[in-house]
Amino acid sequence: MGKVIVVTSGKGGVGKTTSSAALGAALAQGGDKVVVVDFDVGLRNLDLVMGAERRVVYDLVNVIQGEAKLTQALIRDKRVETLYLLPASQTRDKDNLTTEGVAAVIGALKANFDWVICDSPAGIERGATLAMRHADIAIVVTNPEVSSVRDSDRIIGLLDSKTLKAENGERMEKHLLLTRYDPLRAERGDMLKVDDVLEILSIPLLGIIPESMDVLRASNIGSPVTLADQGSAPAIAYFDAVRRLKGEQLPVTIPGEKRGFFGKFFGRKAA
Amino acid sequence: MNLLRLFSRPRSAPAARERLQVLLAHERAATGGDADLLGKLRDEILRAISKHMQIDDDKVSVRMERGAQVSTLAVDIEVPFDAGKKAA
Numbered sequence: 001m002g003k004v005i006v007v008t009s010g011k012g013g014v015g016k017t018t019s020s021a022a023l024g025a026a027l028a029q030g031g032d033k034v035v036v037v038d039f040d041v042g043l044r045n046l047d048l049v050m051g052a053e054r055r056v057v058y059d060l061v062n063v064i065q066g067e068a069k070l071t072q073a074l075i076r077d078k079r080v081e082t083l084y085l086l087p088a089s090q091t092r093d094k095d096n097l098t099t100e101g102v103a104a105v106i107g108a109l110k111a112n113f114d115w116v117i118c119d120s121p122a123g124i125e126r127g128a129t130l131a132m133r134h135a136d137i138a139i140v141v142t143n144p145e146v147s148s149v150r151d152s153d154r155i156i157g158l159l160d161s162k163t164l165k166a167e168n169g170e171r172m173e174k175h176l177l178l179t180r181y182d183p184l185r186a187e188r189g190d191m192l193k194v195d196d197v198l199e200i201l202s203i204p205l206l207g208i209i210p211e212s213m214d215v216l217r218a219s220n221i222g223s224p225v226t227l228a229d230q231g232s233a234p235a236i237a238y239f240d241a242v243r244r245l246k247g248e249q250l251p252v253t254i255p256g257e258k259r260g261f262f263g264k265f266f267g268r269k270a271a
Numbered sequence: 272m273n274l275l276r277l278f279s280r281p282r283s284a285p286a287a288r289e290r291l292q293v294l295l296a297h298e299r300a301a302t303g304g305d306a307d308l309l310g311k312l313r314d315e316i317l318r319a320i321s322k323h324m325q326i327d328d329d330k331v332s333v334r335m336e337r338g339a340q341v342s343t344l345a346v347d348i349e350v351p352f353d354a355g356k357k358a359a
Contacts, residue, residue, distance in 0.1 A: 048290070048294065051290075053290070053294050053337075054293065054294070054335070054336055054337040054338070055334065055335060055336060055337075056335070057313070057333050057334060057335050058333075069328050069329060071329065072328075072331065072332065072333060090298065216283075217280075217283040219287075220283035220284060220286055220287035220290075221283050221286045221287070222286075222290060
């Protein structure tokens, strides 16, 4: 039985889709069988970021409405053979996502994949709540910026109340992924520091993704950044995040920060 | 090292531009008069075939590739040995 991850944030434009694609690809590059599911019905973009936009035949809504089989709607990545995409519908309304339909699809995916990554739409409406409903693990994507932190706090509240885990009295495993982090601006004091965000949201840190041209380049060519340039700073940060997700104890380093010999050994503790 | 990488790589913006042009051309067509021609063809082909034989949904694979000049639609259907007998 695979694990279901929701990548969520409340706020738009913080890097949910980029992170879903990068984390999904990184897990698949390690040999795991992964499916990334786009829940942003009406405004899909995961297909574009993963470079599969010309190959979409059926989508999540088609499967839920019984117009296509799940196997027909899944798009296999051309670069990593254990990576699959389930696109959202571009033309249908998000009301077509039924609670029962989503439950059936997630159940079937869990039985066939090691990881099911649900890319949540922005906001706290139906698409977002359904994306998080079946999650075992939540990755809260946050920018070091006041409105993003506030929205993340709101989403954490929903994760603890509106999910199946919460309703069953279980605890949702939550991780913070800090994206678009600019160490220079943080150093100048113009950006919230990592510790500030951690203190406010008080969930464990999964990784810090630096603000980088490599992320933009990767989306331009339609490739998750971990595939586009494996040696780039954001790719390394995503690979490390995946290792932590799988339980490895790996200290989180702040991108661009010079660490001395001791700093390397007494780095920030990961969750 | 970083400078070297900056100069050695082709720029990515032209790729982004081309991908968007193809994608948006198809999406605009889908909301306009010729609503999703490829999607219509897909549905009608499957309907036509199912008149003559029972199609096992799991044995049907439909692939599309949308291009700037030409799009392709590939429908792969496994036809079982006794397919004809099941026809209505």
